[in-house]
Amino acid sequence: MKALLCKSYGPPESLVVEEIPEPIPGDTQVRVRVHAAGVNFPDTLIIQNKYQFKPELPFAPGGECAGVVEAVGAQVKTVKPGDRVICFTGWGAFAEAVLADARALIPMPDALDFVTAAAFVMTYATSYHALKDRAALKPGEMLLVLGASGGVGLAAIEIGKALGATVIAAASSDEKLAVCKAHGADHTLNYANEDWKAQVKDITGGKGADVIYDPVGGPYSEAALRAIAWRGRLLVIGFANGEIPRIPLNLPLLKGAAIVGVFWGDYARREPMNNLMDLRTLLGWLKDGKLKPHIAGTYPLARGGEAIRQLMDRKVSGKLVITPQGA
Structure with missing residues (x-):
């Protein structure tokens, strides 16, 4: 079978498509024929050895996919060959087939x-x-x-609206x-403008944002925190900017805010039943x-490396998907 392999750590352009043996499921594993695999920010990190999970070289990136069960291990009773499934692998999904627990x-x-x-x-x-469990976002609150x-980000906009919040969307163009x-944001602001923090205050009537959803990091985190409301919550999702910010801790102190x-x-992994209930809500x-x-x-x-590059360079609105069966 074919796989998009990381043979040495580096940029997306260093990835290569090669033939590798079909994986054989262990007792509790399943082999899935991958029909589509989502490209996510961790994929840009794992190939550079910058992610918390560090698979042994060579490996295929890709932690999220959808496909059809082909083979199951001796102890697997929950699925059977022919079942259509979504699966999470950590890595390995940018291939024609993948093993999953x-x-x-x-x-x-x-x-x-x-x-x-x-x-x-x-x-x-x-x-x-993030919004329901960690921030306890309430109807009528302001979400940045x-x-x-x-x-x-687009998922946060839609979920924020479904939970009854007023949503301010910030992006760079x-x-x-x-x-x-188009995905439901009530207000928008371009944070390429220097006064975007003041715009948050204007939109919220001087109060500030109750909840800030931050997958960007870098200088944007501190700037957003300066526009947070009393008892606001700053959600740390990730660092797409590439820089982990150093937050002055007087800022949450002065606002009674939580990071x-x-x-x-x-x-x-730790709370699978709670996660399952979340997924049922989302699929509904x-x-x-x-x-x-x-x-x-x-x-x-x-062209999987090209897709990862597009995401890494922040040229993408929404999601990119790799389709291995069309390779």
């Missing part, structure tokens, strides 16, 4: 296509866990979403903000049309 599989709803399924769970589950045109508006970490992957909202994943493009396996 049987516990890391979610049955695919019949009406869901592979590309949408591969682009949905990680971004929407992260944003739901940084990096709002990205995959998790008018084109990206137009996408945010809250969000690590959905570990939440799903998807079926009802409350959530509309934005697929920015699909790429064959041979």
Whole structure:
């Protein structure tokens, strides 16, 4: 089978497509024929040896995919060959087939296509866990979403609206903000403008944002924190800017504010039943049309490095998906 391999740490351009043996499931594993695999920010880090998980070289990146079960281990009773599933692997999904722990599989709803399924769970589950569980976002609160045109950002806009918040979307271009508006943002601001913090205060009537969703990091985190409301919550999602900020701790002190970490992957591992309930809610909202994943493009396996580069350079609104069977 073919796989997009990282043979030495480096940029996306160093990835190569090669033939490797078909993986054989262990007792509790499942082999899935990958029809679509979502490209996520951790993929840009893991190939550079900058992520918390460090697979042995060579490996295929890709932690989220949708496909069909081909083979199961001797102890697997929950799925069978032919079942359509969404699965989480950490890495390995940018290939024609991948091994996954049987516990890391979610049955695919019949009406869901592979590309949408591969682009949905990680971004929407992260944003739901962040806003519902970690921030306890309430109806009528003001939600500021940084990096709002990205995959998790658009998910945060839609989930914030579903939870009854007023949503301010912040992004770096008018084109990206137009996408945010189409996904339900009530207000938009371009943080390429120096006065964007003052704009947050203007939009909120001087109060500031109750919840700040921050997948960007860098200088944007401190600037956003300076526009937070009393008892506000700053959600630390990630650092797409590439810089982990150093926050002056007098800022949360003065606002009675909380800085809250969000690590959905570990939440799903540590609290699987809570995560399952979250997913049921999200899939119900998807079926009802409350959530509309934005697929920015699909790429064959041979162009997988190009898809990762697009994400790394922040040229993407929504999600990119790799389709290995078309390679």
